[in-house]
Amino acid sequence: MATQFRQHIEEISPLTDDEYAYILSHFVKKTFRKHQFLIQQDEPVRYEYYVLSGCVKAYTMDQDSKMHILQFGMKDWWVGDYQAYYKNTPATLYLDCIEDTEVLCLTLENREKLCSEMHKFEHFTRKKVNAGYMALQQRILSLLNSTPKQRYEQLLAMYPSLFQKVPKQFIAAYLGVSRETLSRLNAINK
Template sequence: MSQLLRQHIEKITPLTDSEFTYILSHFTPKKYKKHQFLVQEDAPVPNDFFVTKGLLKASYTNLNDGKEHILQFAWEDWWITDYQAYFNETASSLTIDCIEDVEVLCLSLHNREKICAELHKIEHFFRRKSNAGYVALQRRILSLLNSSAEERYHQLLVTYPQLFQRVPKTLIAAYLGVSRETLSRFSK
């Protein structure tokens, strides 16, 4: 569990054993069962979650029509939370739940700020991760604006083929913003 986190951080910055031990002491390991919630809409968001095992989804449910919109999937070696609520210490507008049994390392905002203030390497790491997240978000928005649903489906299939082995097609359809029936036409 902790080795995956170390490898993840060391893709960006090397760590000594004592630095990693110190960093790890700020995380709390937790396990969740399939269908359990890590974050619920309108609730506080105390942690950012680093996934060491399993698969999660972050979604928003439109109150007008009850339709679920999936913003993100996260599996091993990924981070997930409602970042707006986490950083602003407000109630969540998203729900994050387990598609599979999950193991995560939880990092509170307080602990994140503490280790970033104390270790320049970790501040650098989180800045690089945030920058990559901004780029990915911009790509996703531009794809939604400029690509057809079928083009987005094929791009998702090429970029994350393992997702199609682990996620029910109804959830992939919700991520792409199409009906299950429309998704079936794409996969023929």
């Protein structure tokens, strides 16, 4: 765990042993079982999560109880309900485990403290936030401008391991298609 998270940070900001130990001291390590919630809609959001192992999904449910998945989180990904996290408002999303998952949890207070005290950590988080914003923009543009087949092919090309971890109904909910459409797309690409 310590090596994996340190390597993740050092892809952007090299650290001394003392700097890394100080950063790590601000995180809480937690383990969740398959189907267990990290965040539930309308509840307070205490943490942003770095996924050490496992897989989670962030989603909302519409009035017809249809699931709309905004994000998956696998090893080395950051996930959370960022609107609730930063604004200290009730969660607008659910975040639950697709499989047993281990995460590092960071409170907003500790995030702000680390960013104000350590330029290296602030630089790292800024780069990660920028990358996340660009990925979100690309996802929105894909939903607006791409066909379901194109979205499927993009997701498969970018994250092939996701298709091994995530049930088809969740891939369909992420792509905004029915399971039947996903099955047809899957058959075409074989």
